[in-house]
Amino acid sequence: MNKSERTAIEPRREENYSEWYLQVIKAADLAENSEVRGCMVIKPWGFAIWENIRINLDRMFKETGHQNAYFPIFIPLHFFEKEAEHIEGFAKECAVVTHSRLETNEQGKLEPSGELTEPYIVRPTSETIIGASFARWVNSYRDLPLLINQWANIVRWEMRTRLFLRTTEFLWQEGHTVHETEEDAMIETLRMLDIYAKFAQEYLAIPAIKGEKTESEKFPGAVNTYCIEAMMQDKKALQCGTSHFLGQNFARASNIRFQNREGEFQYAWTTSWGVSTRLIGALIMTHSDDNGLVLPPKIAPAHIAIIPIYRNEQEREMVLQLANKLNNELRQAEFEGIPIITELDDRYLTSSERNWYWIKKGIPLRIEIGPRDIPTHSVIIFRRDENPKDKHRVMIDEVLKYCKTTLEEMQNHIFQKAKEFREQNTVKIDNKEEFYRYFTPKNAEEPEIHGGFAHSHWCGNPLCEEKIKEELKVTIRCIPLEAEKEEGKCIYCGQPSSQRAIFAKAY
Template sequence: MSNLQKEDFSKWYLQTIQKADLMDYSPVRGCIIFKPDGYELWEHIQEDFNKFLRSEDIRNVYFPMLIPKHFLEKEEEHVEGFAPELPWLTRVGDEELEEPYALRPTSETLIGDAFSNWINSYRDLPLEINQWANVFRWEKKTMPFLRTSEFLWQEGHTAHETEENARARTMSALEAYADLIENTLAIPVYRGQKTPSERFAGAVDTYSVEAMMRDGKAVQAGTSHYLGNNFAQAFDIKFLNRNNEHEHVYTTSWGISTRLIGSLIMVHGDEKGLVMPPKVAPTQVILIPVGPWQKNPAILDKLKELQATLRAKGLRVRIDETDNSPGYKFNEWELKGAPLRIEFGPRDLENNQVVVKMRDLDDKETVALDDLEAYITEAMDVMQKRLYESAAARYKENEHYDIDTLDQLKEHIAKSKEEGEVPGFVLIGWDGTEETEAKIKEETGFTTRNIPFNPPVEKEVDIVSGKPAKHTVWIARAY
């Protein structure tokens, strides 16, 4: 990590995303402007997840953004969970509305109501839909991409005949998230179950995939909820089952959001700026003319020809033909995180070759123009895997299994600080009580991330109470 990354990770993050032109601040409290490169990252995430949805025949829909007040109040835990951060539409033109509308924080309520109209018999099940939409949660502390008052997300909503089917969908959605985040964003994730205190408001069980940022803090990267009959009861979603009896459906919901963009930056970025995984990079290949290229039009001509060839292959390729110096351009495109830089000057023209520099490697390579297409495909593929492996290795370094008491945890945190290391993820034993969670949070700022499906070791004793552990849990500081 660079000095600034080590000394003040938040500052590094905020500087980098602005300098790299991913976003800008806006005059709206806690809301950002997604600039073209920032928004394009979201578009690639959408394309990728839409493939999963299509493969499962889960179709996209669009529901109204406004939720009547009495709808939100139907599921008690749900409204309690969201109430403090709900923005309210109370007036149109000069007229006060009789009943205010909330700007949606999530859509279980409106969709539950629709499901109750659309579902009659087991033949209508499963009913599975997805929505790409903007949502609002007016949180006190905001952070670009990671926590904003308005954000973009996808919310899947499904209804099933049986608990078993609903639980299977809950898990397959979680696995689809893990797949997208690991393979497309090159970010390893921790799969597991949330503790009851961290559950979605209204859920029976919440599962998450969690990622570790370079500063050792966690980001909850995606969640999938088994909602049992809770919303089915609140919205009277019944079906005639195979025994000709009326029964409540079992529902699920699951979401990922534009906070994935923040995670991407915080996992891969380095002292020079962003490092974009090739699969989602807005500019995968940047072509930079070098030497006295303005005097020799054949150089730019050749680059344009190359750009056209590569674009025809589906690659995202740009040429930087500004008047800036090559050195300036190299820095600029390293800041933006373009995976592959191609330098091309008079000598390269003569020798029918280019010079290639990968964003995450130090050395340059000379490649014959005839071999370039194959080289690029291979190099991007290898870089995508390298970024994943590099993050996975960092995860391993920052995981701690040998902390058994709160004092040890505090020592670990103090020592990390002293040595300029990150405290990372700590695996603890937990007796299942909220008291333990509260105590850890109060004394260290760490929170439970999830109960991993496959913990690297099983912890025997609760870190606070010393009682026998019911679960082995990841804890960390979190965004």
């Protein structure tokens, strides 16, 4: 391969998408596998992305009246036993704590001792333990609505894990709310779904489809599960957030009752909703390219890398003087209300090494300042959403303005690009043969990137859904909320159907 064709990440997306994904994470230094199977170490650059996700979502939650609180990581087993579907859904992936101390045995090895009278499970989600508190907190309709969120870690003992997308332990936020009426709870469920979709679009630059899950895909114990689904660059769907209308199921299980306006006791209506560190996986797979991570400016831990270039001490002084001046100016500026964060990279490395370092990390803008630029009163600026060789010569006086408008433009451009990609790979299919052809790779041994989102009719029968899953590994990602009602025939059985569902291969 000649030098001009070389990409920073190998293999490329078309060659081996899942390996590419891992290499992007490695090259950007986001995270690594730990000594604990299935658990990752989130490194500073990756964690800074999570912090930005957290700060912005947290603000949106608070703007809508939610308060943060914190509940125990351990859930007594009997709490968990209260909701049958919930058990069914999570029992197979629970870490269980049975002992409280370690003792040294005859062989000098440590072994667990002090068996607990009742085992604890490590929370795979907190409905049951939060419900126990809510039962005490809620007595009257005057206590409602109760709008609580917690930022926490979660353990789900999955069989196979992938960095960010599915890890044994992960970080998330879980909102739990209690309402007086069914309608109020449903409004809350959809309001939070809107917030997720808005956040995905405006901050992560991910176009997300709001929809409802089918019976087989919904949260264990929920009445309805809503989700936002996005398309990754391998045309597979990734669920990016969920919001559940829990009806009175968990209120009954946890005995959350209140005296209503008529003075009668009744069960409350609850919701729960969450997004996790999986969003970082979505971010990577939506925008990154064969040169590494691409970050939307509004979520990037830093926005501009300033790279001084010089050959000797005299040049160094001149160049650094200008670099520092620009750096200070930019650091005091904002774009779309976000303070601009810069990285002045004066490490003893060649300019291209420093350039590639920041390209792989996904920093939105790079400014090169060299001795040749001083007489021309200009610098060279590169955008991460363009080819690494596309230079923009910008007059020094214009740099601040250029950076501000370009960061805004990039945020929009990255979103539009992702949206176009999804639209190009979304089709309406009404013919069963065509449906099968669409989701069947040419090379079954090593499937190439194929398929996409198929909008097809579904009669509502879980059996049709199951057959399609068995035969094609394609699932109904959601029934989109914003689609028009339309009469048609089920893609599998031909029975009448009133709406299209989104079918896709999924993570």
